[in-house]
Amino acid sequence: MNDNGIEKRVLAVLKDTLKKDYTIEQIRTNGLASLEVNSMTFLMLVTNIENEFDIEFDDDEINYEMFGDFDKFCTLIEKRMEG
Numbered sequence: 001m002n003d004n005g006i007e008k009r010v011l012a013v014l015k016d017t018l019k020k021d022y023t024i025e026q027i028r029t030n031g032l033a034s035l036e037v038n039s040m041t042f043l044m045l046v047t048n049i050e051n052e053f054d055i056e057f058d059d060d061e062i063n064y065e066m067f068g069d070f071d072k073f074c075t076l077i078e079k080r081m082e083g
Contacts, residue, residue, distance in 0.1 A: 006053075006074050006077055006078055007024055007070075007074050008024075009052055009053070010049065010052075010070075010073065010074055010077065011023075011024055011027070012052075013045070013048045013049055013052050014027070014035070014045070016048070017041065017044050017045050017048050018035060018037070018041065018045075020035075022035075024070070027070045028070045028071070031068065031069065031070070032067035032068060032069070032070055032073060035067075037064075037067070042064060042067075045067075046062055046066075049077065053077055053080070053081055054081075055077065055080035055081055056080070057076075057080065061076070
């Protein structure tokens with residue numbers, strides 16, 4: 001399980017970027033892919049996540065599959081934060 005603070009911050013970025021009200025449980029149950037993100041929104045989400053956590057994803061990590069599982073995505077962020 002990820003740090004609850006990371007999950008809440010990711011959720012806040014998702015809500016702000018997508019302008020929709022989600023819960024962590026909705027996203028965990030339905031998956032991030034269910035958010036109906038298009039290519040522009042995807043890039044905005046990646047950029048906003050990088051800015052929120054002061055991290056940078058490697059180019060080969062940036063793909064739609066990175067949003068496939070909420071817990072795995074939060075773990076990826078946590079790893080990036082650790083260096």
